[in-house]
Amino acid sequence: MSVLEIKDLHVSVETDQGTKQILRGVNLTINEGEIHAIMGPNGSGKSTLAYTIAGHPKYHVDSGSILLDGAEVLTMTVDERARAGLFLAMQYPVEIPGVTVTNFLRTAKTAIDGEAPAIRTWIKDVRESMAKLRMDKSFAERNVNEGFSGGEKKRNEILQLELLKPKFAVLDETDSGLDVDALKIVSEGVNRAKENTGLGLLLITHYTRILRYIKPDFVHVFVDGRIAEQGGPELADRLEDEGYDRFLAETPVG
Amino acid sequence: MSAASTSTAPTSSPTSSEALPTAEQHGIKEHSDGRFGFVPVQTRSARFKSFDVADFPAVTGREAVWKLSPVAKFTDLTGGVLDGSAYDIDTASHADVDVSWVDRTDSRIGTAGAPEERAAANAWSAFEKALAITVSGEEAKEITLTRANLGSAPRAAHTIIEARPFSQAVVILQNTGDARISENVEIIVGESANLTVVTVQEWNADAVQLANHFATIGRDARLKHVVVSLGGGIVRVNPSVHLAGQGSDTELFGLYFADAGQHLEQQVYVNHDAPNSRSRVTYKGALQGAGARTVWIGDVLIGRTAPGTDSYEQNRNLVLTEGTRADSIPNLEIETGDILGAGHASATGRFDDEQLFYLQSRGIGEIEARRLVVRGFLSEIVQHIGSKPLEERLQGAIEDELRGTEGN
Ligand SMILES: Nc1ncnc2c1ncn2[C@@H]1O[C@H](COP(=O)(O)OP(=O)(O)OP(=O)(O)O)[C@@H](O)[C@H]1O
Ligand SMILES: [Mg+2]
Numbered sequence: 112m113s114v115l116e117i118k119d120l121h122v123s124v125e126t127d128q129g130t131k132q133i134l135r136g137v138n139l140t141i142n143e144g145e146i147h148a149i150m151g152p153n154g155s156g157k158s159t160l161a162y163t164i165a166g167h168p169k170y171h172v173d174s175g176s177i178l179l180d181g182a183e184v185l186t187m188t189v190d191e192r193a194r195a196g197l198f199l200a201m202q203y204p205v206e207i208p209g210v211t212v213t214n215f216l217r218t219a220k221t222a223i224d225g226e227a228p229a230i231r232t233w234i235k236d237v238r239e240s241m242a243k244l245r246m247d248k249s250f251a252e253r254n255v256n257e258g259f260s261g262g263e264k265k266r267n268e269i270l271q272l273e274l275l276k277p278k279f280a281v282l283d284e285t286d287s288g289l290d291v292d293a294l295k296i297v298s299e300g301v302n303r304a305k306e307n308t309g310l311g312l313l314l315i316t317h318y319t320r321i322l323r324y325i326k327p328d329f330v331h332v333f334v335d336g337r338i339a340e341q342g343g344p345e346l347a348d349r350l351e352d353e354g355y356d357r358f359l360a361e362t363p364v365g
Numbered sequence: 366m367s368a369a370s371t372s373t374a375p376t377s378s379p380t381s382s383e384a385l386p387t388a389e390q391h392g393i394k395e396h397s398d399g400r401f402g403f404v405p406v407q408t409r410s411a412r413f414k415s416f417d418v419a420d421f422p423a424v425t426g427r428e429a430v431w432k433l434s435p436v437a438k439f440t441d442l443t444g445g446v447l448d449g450s451a452y453d454i455d456t457a458s459h460a461d462v463d464v465s466w467v468d469r470t471d472s473r474i475g476t477a478g479a480p481e482e483r484a485a486a487n488a489w490s491a492f493e494k495a496l497a498i499t500v501s502g503e504e505a506k507e508i509t510l511t512r513a514n515l516g517s518a519p520r521a522a523h524t525i526i527e528a529r530p531f532s533q534a535v536v537i538l539q540n541t542g543d544a545r546i547s548e549n550v551e552i553i554v555g556e557s558a559n560l561t562v563v564t565v566q567e568w569n570a571d572a573v574q575l576a577n578h579f580a581t582i583g584r585d586a587r588l589k590h591v592v593v594s595l596g597g598g599i600v601r602v603n604p605s606v607h608l609a610g611q612g613s614d615t616e617l618f619g620l621y622f623a624d625a626g627q628h629l630e631q632q633v634y635v636n637h638d639a640p641n642s643r644s645r646v647t648y649k650g651a652l653q654g655a656g657a658r659t660v661w662i663g664d665v666l667i668g669r670t671a672p673g674t675d676s677y678e679q680n681r682n683l684v685l686t687e688g689t690r691a692d693s694i695p696n697l698e699i700e701t702g703d704i705l706g707a708g709h710a711s712a713t714g715r716f717d718d719e720q721l722f723y724l725q726s727r728g729i730g731e732i733e734a735r736r737l738v739v740r741g742f743l744s745e746i747v748q749h750i751g752s753k754p755l756e757e758r759l760q761g762a763i764e765d766e767l768r769g770t771e772g773n
């Protein structure tokens with residue numbers, strides 16, 4: 112049984128105006144098979160948490176720790192984290208010129224498994240996953256994310272989630288920019304991945320609408336760099352009705 | 366960040382080229398070094414030409430053709446005495462490809478072009494015999510000529526590659542070892558011939574090569590010209606193609622990979638001088654390591670004599686590390702209103718930290734990530750060479766280039 116533990120995490124970023132504190136003591140434990148939703152207003156630090164878990168060099172960890180099955184993640188390189196079983200579906204996936212989706216997926220799969228996948232089954236897996244995500248076959252030969260629409264980029268992230276089979280995945284606003292149909296397709300992909308591999312999910316979102324399709328076990332309200340309140344799915348409903356005002360009023364502006 | 370990408374669509378009366386900046390859709394972030402775009406030069410066809418070195422003043426480095434080159438590092442080639450004797454060539458014989466040394470009086474010499482700068486004229490004045498490669502026969506064939514023992518004393522060379530009418534061949538010029546050479550290569554493509562010339566520069570690290578290729582293409586003939594520059598200290602290969610016959614066609618490809626301290630340069634000139642001629646210029650380069658330097662200048666002239674021209678040129682550079690410099694200067698001169706299309710694009714993008722992060726976040730190590738991106742970027746050129754064994758070998762050579770600075 113895998114577990115991802117985030118303990119008293121403090122993170123800052125260098126800006127032109129100097130060091131800016133963003134995360135101010137985040138505590139969170141996610142067990143395999145659990146779905147945790149993190150909801151919070153713009154700028155509260157949700158993406159910062161996601162990037163810090165993945166190891167983006169821009170974010171500086173001042174203190175705290177992230178443990179994956181007891182092993183310190185913070186000392187691992189970005190690719191080591193991925194190979195250890197962490198995955199980040201990005202809010203803004205990056206375009207990689209010159210590298211086709213096919214080539215990229217095969218290289219990533221090989222890196223994560225430590226060996227090349229068996230050709231025949233791999234090609235079949237890729238094809239099936241793409242079909243289920245309603246991605247046209249032609250995407251396989253296009254350069255990664257190059258010229259993809261916002262929704263296509265998000266599907267491409269979930270395609271990777273399905274194929275790379277991580278232990279824990281952080282989905283950073285995977286729902287934003289998707290119309291209802293695309294939202295359903297993408298949510299189905301996430302649910303499929305969970306059914307097949309039993310992964311743990313950290314679902315970052317601004318709105319509750321994705322929670323209609325992906326049912327969280329826990330909901331955390333994220334405000335000003337830390338978790339301000341947590342509860343079950345009912346907390347999301349309450350946020351839907353009340354918004355974040357209640358939490359924002361309690362914290363100083365800035 | 367900015368991009369230079371312009372295209373001139375056929376309109377009713379374009380007598381000069383219009384520069385309409387359009388958004389780049391290539392997915393790489395562009396950066397401007399302020400050098401590309403339209404440069405007000407004298408019309409390219411009006412440039413001074415001579416076969417005699419004495420007609421050119423001493424090189425100062427301010428000349429249009431030299432201003433981006435480290436001229437102080439090869440004064441022996443632009444002004445000194447050059448050894449013009451024949452040298453060792455390694456090649457397998459082929460019934461329909463004649464390879465021999467010919468005298469200066471050979472009737473083909475001087476028919477494809479003439480020097481526009483002093484190093485080329487110096488070589489022209491100095492060569493004793495020309496190496497002539499004469500292709501006949503309509504079936505496809507491939508021949509490789511390897512120069513490996515040019516030595517490090519300054520020398521001149523002259524080469525003629527002639528494809529007889531209706532003939533077909535791939536001619537590969539393979540360059541390795543030491544060299545300090547200024548040379549001219551004349552490429553004569555006869556009516557309806559289909560010739561591919563590939564010149565591969567894998568010199569030793571100290572080598573200096575200043576090469577000018579002059580091509581003239583006959584009616585309905587086709588030249589594919591590929592410049593691959595990987596090894597050498599200073600490598601300047603300037604192809605100049607004269608689309609002289611109606612319906613002539615040329616595709617010019619270039620691939621270069623500059624490491625720390627290397628200067629790799631190419632000045633490409635396409636002269637559309639006959640109706641319904643077509644040209645495509647695609648050069649791609651990667652830069653890695655302190656002081657890696659590349660220059661690409663692409664001049665396209667669509668003359669009054671060339672109605673129905675279809676032309677496009679592009680240069681793309683991929684910057685892998687800090688401390689490099691890539692100049693990219695497209696120039697398009699259009700003298701006729703009756704064209705099918707003409708455009709150019711130039712972009713220098715960096716393999717940036719966000720791309721690296723994305724690939725690493727999928728488990729791919731840093732070195733592998735760089736390799737993936739560079740291989741993808743350059744393979745567009747490699748795939749067009751048209752010789753499978755060479756394509757495979759060059760993929761390997763590119764990997765070696767990447768590995769060369771793995772420690773960085
Ligand atoms: N690289 C950076 N440089 C400067 N400021 C940054 C940087 N990254 C994040 N910030 C700031 O940190 C704060 C938190 O940003 P973050 O992207 O984590 O918020 P978020 O909760 O994901 O917001 P959103 O809902 O808009 O996606 C914001 O004020 C943001 O401007
Ligand atoms: Mg965010």
